[in-house]
Amino acid sequence: MWFKKKEKFREVSSSPATQIQEVVDIENDLIKTNLQQNLQFIKDALGTSSDIVIREILLGKEETIKAGIIYTDGLTDTTSLQNFILETLMLDIKEIELLGKTLPQKNLITVLKDVAMTVGDIKEIADFDVLFTDLLSGDTIILIDGYDQGLTISNRQWVERGVTEPVAQTVVRGPREGFTENLRVNTALIRRKIKDPNFWIESKKIGSRTKTNVAIAYINGIANDEIVNEVNLRLDRIIIDGILESGNIEELIQDTPYTPFPTVFNTERPDVVAAALLEGRIAIIVDGTPFVLIVPALFIQFFQSPEDYYVRTLIGSLVRLLRFLSFTITLLAPALFIAITTFHQTMLPPALLISLAAQREGVPFPAFVEALIMEITFEILREAGVRMPRAIGSAMSIVGAFVIGTAAVEAGIISAMMVIIVSITAISSFVSPSYDMAIATRILRFAFMALAASFGLYGITIGLIALILHLCSLRSFGIPYMSPVAPFNVSDQKDTFIVFPLWSLLTRPHLISQKNRVRQQNPSSAKPAPPKNKE
Structure with a gap:
């Protein structure tokens, strides 16, 4: 029975590949000269899709030319279809016939494309692969009996979101427009x-x-x-x-x-x-x-914000240094607290050590388990605040963290100092302008906490060395991830940890652009200076 089931599984697993091959053969088929055959082919390929509209019309003065119009309802601009396509084909057909007679070297497809149609983008198609792609993208397809080619008319239109302010990357000063789905x-x-x-x-x-x-x-x-x-x-x-x-x-x-x-x-x-x-x-x-x-x-790029270049240099530099400080706090603050309170108590002042000992007197868990509980709880609250409706998400996160933290301290499960450390760490994680870098820091924070609980400051040191080696080994499309810090480049330090004035940024990043590195031809004229005294 087991061998029979295995044989049946082989037959089932091989059938999708056969079906995919059949679909590929169908899509690579060429358009035929018989209109009914082409329309039937389209109906068979698309099944009973209710949003695909296929209309057959008669052209010519004596209505002897058969044509088919196919479009996707909801993706096609029906107003332009009515005013510029159907009206041209059905009402202005006498002029089209005259043009066809005066241009005998051209067929009706070419006349429609070059002379008759008053829409912008028109192209000829000869196979069903292109036809299905254009049709399902919102274009209108015209097929004429007796021709093995068709026309694709670009008149796509669908409901879309307008240009609004970015939600994930807001700034105090700068443009308020963001990308859309189009x-x-x-x-x-x-x-x-x-x-x-x-x-x-x-x-x-x-x-x-x-x-x-x-x-x-x-x-x-x-x-x-x-x-x-x-x-x-x-x-x-x-x-x-x-x-x-x-x-x-x-x-x-x-x-x-x-x-x-x-x-x-x-x-x-x-x-x-x-x-x-x-x-x-x-x-x-x-x-x-x-x-x-x-x-x-590059690594430095995830700490840069467009706001850094829209404000004065001193303000932009200060804010960027705060981001690097917040990154360090987010990564190492819980680990340092665990290492010092577990292995290196002599590093603390006596008054602070006595205060911490008094706080932890009734706490049943070690510092690592204590920090782990608080960090996991806060991560759950953070995700819950993101997924909940925007009106109550932020309020729920703040109230939840406050209530749980206060209740945990009063119950003797968590010390007050641990709540402070976790809160500072959580607030610092929101400073990063890049969500992806903030997530990476949150993941690595747990690894450093484990190293601190196992080996103290030595474990943190080993973790930092491994982290730096890993960062220096990364590349992004062949460019070292840590440049311009490693490899070090002096000219690129003007926009690394601090922001130099725009008039001093003379060149582009060295490893990014090597063909045209000059940004400013005459930097002295751009440097601000007080007006000269004519006297």
Whole structure:
């Protein structure tokens, strides 16, 4: 019986591949000259889909020419279909016939495309693979009896979200516009900021089922050609059923999959993408998501905010240093508290040591278990606040943390100092402008807590050495992840830990752009200075 079941499983597992092969053969079939055969082929391929509209009409003065119009209800602009396509075919057909007679060297398909139709984008199609892709994208298909070609008319229209302020990446000062789920709207938002003919956008379709539109944007002459070729190569290697969000692309093209640190940057702000393109980076825009990918992505980049460049230099530098300090607190604060209170009590002042000992007098758990309980509880509250309705999510998180922390201290399960440490750590984790980097820090915090509970400060030191070695081994599309710190570059330090004035940022990042590194031709004229006294 076991061998029979195994044989049956082999038969079932092989059937999907056969079905996929049959679908591929159907999609690669060519359009026939018989209209009824073509329409029946489309009906059989799409099944009983109620949103696919197929209409047959008669053309010509004597209504002798048969034609078929196919479109997807809900994705096609029916107003333009009625006013510019059906009206042209059914009412202006006499003029079309005259044009066809005066242009005998052209067939009716060419006349409709070049002369008759008053819509913008029209192209000829010859196979069903392209026909199905355009039809299910919202285009209108015209097939005429006696011709083995058809016309695709671009009149896509669907309900979409407008350009609004980004939710995940807010700033105090800066543009308030964010990307949407429409690919063309997103490219237009970037094009508004970079009006350069060298700003190139290449398009691809990824996903055998979804056929998701993906655009690669870069500035020719600034972006490294090798990185551009590498991006195209990695995208062309993707063979998958569907791409639903840019996170699917990110997971399939990143250099190192087994690392908590993000090696591909994502943003929903057009100004961030424009600034990255001007530095020589490459943007990957995916249709259906407001998050745009930027490569190569470096460690320092996840601590930079667009607001740093919209305020004065001293303010931007101070805020950026606070981000690095918050990163250190988030990563090491609980581990240091565990190590000192467990192994190195002599490092504390006597008054503080007595206070901590008094707080922990009735606590039944060691410091590591105590911190673990509080950290897991806070992570649960954080996720609950994110998933709950926005009106009550933040209130629930604050009240929940306050009530649980107070009750745990009064019950003698957790010490008051541990609640303070965990609270400071949680607040510091929200300072990071990048959500992906904040998650990586939260994951590593538990590893450092375990090392501190096992070996004290020695364990933390070993963990830091391993973390630095791991960061230095990472690469993002061939660029060292820790540059310009490792390898060290003096000129790129102007925009690393602190922000230098814009008039002093003369060159682009050294390893990102090596073709056109000069940003400012005459920096002395851009440097602010008081007016000279004419006397």
